[in-house]
Amino acid sequence: MLIxxxxxxxxxxxxxxxxxAQVVEEIARSRRQICPxxxxxxxxxxxxxxxxxxxWVIDLADFLTEVLGLTRRSHSRGDExxxxxxxxxPTPEPDPQEEESTVTPLACVVCDRLVTLTLNSTHFTPIPEPWKSLLRPLFSGLIWISPPSDAAPRRFPVGLLQVSALFDALSRYSTPTAGEFR
Structure with a gap:
C-alpha cells in the first residue's frame, strides 16, 4: 500500500x-524567536x-540522541x-467551530527542507534484533532508501518514527539536572 x-x-x-497526515506545516523561525x-x-x-x-520547539536529533543513549552531536548555531x-x-485539523484539540502540535528542528516521499508500507522491515531494545519504543520499522544522486551508491536505512510514541516519550522524559517536560 502506497502512503x-x-x-x-x-x-x-x-x-x-x-x-x-501527521504533519501540519513547515515554518522558518530564527533562534531569537524561540523563548527558552x-x-x-x-x-x-x-x-x-x-x-x-x-x-513547543524540540531539536528532534538531540532528543533522540539523549533517549537512545548515543553520543551528542555538535550543535549548529545558525540563526535560521x-x-x-x-x-x-493523524486526523485533519478540527473545525474552528468545534472544540479545540487537547494535544498541542510540536515543532521539530530539521536540518533541511521537508521532503515528501511516497513509500510502499509493505516494504518497511521490522527493527533488527540487535537494535530492537534501543529503537523499538520510538520506531515501528525501517525502510532502505536509495540516495537521490549517484554520488552515494549505497542505500541507507530510514526509521519510521511513531509520532504518538514521541509525544509519550516527551511526556515522561526527564534528566537529572533539567526535570520533567509536561
Missing part, C-alpha cells in the same frame, strides 16, 4: 519519516508564538531554523 510520508532530515546522516523555558531537557529549545498560540510542525492525531 505519503514526510522525510525529516535530522542531520547529514540521519533521516526519519512520519506519515504526512528553564528546567526542561536541553533538547527542548523552548516555545515560539505562532498565530497567538505557543508551540527550519521547523516541521507535527501532531499526534
Amino acid at each position: 505519503t510520508y514526510a522525510g525529516l532530515q535530522l542531520s547529514p546522516k540521519v533521516q526519519v519519516v512520519v506519515p504526512m 523555558i528553564p528546567g526542561v531537557p536541553e533538547a527542548i529549545l523552548g516555545v515560539v508564538n505562532t498565530g497567538g498560540k505557543l508551540l 531554523l527550519t521547523l516541521v510542525v507535527i501532531r499526534q492525531d
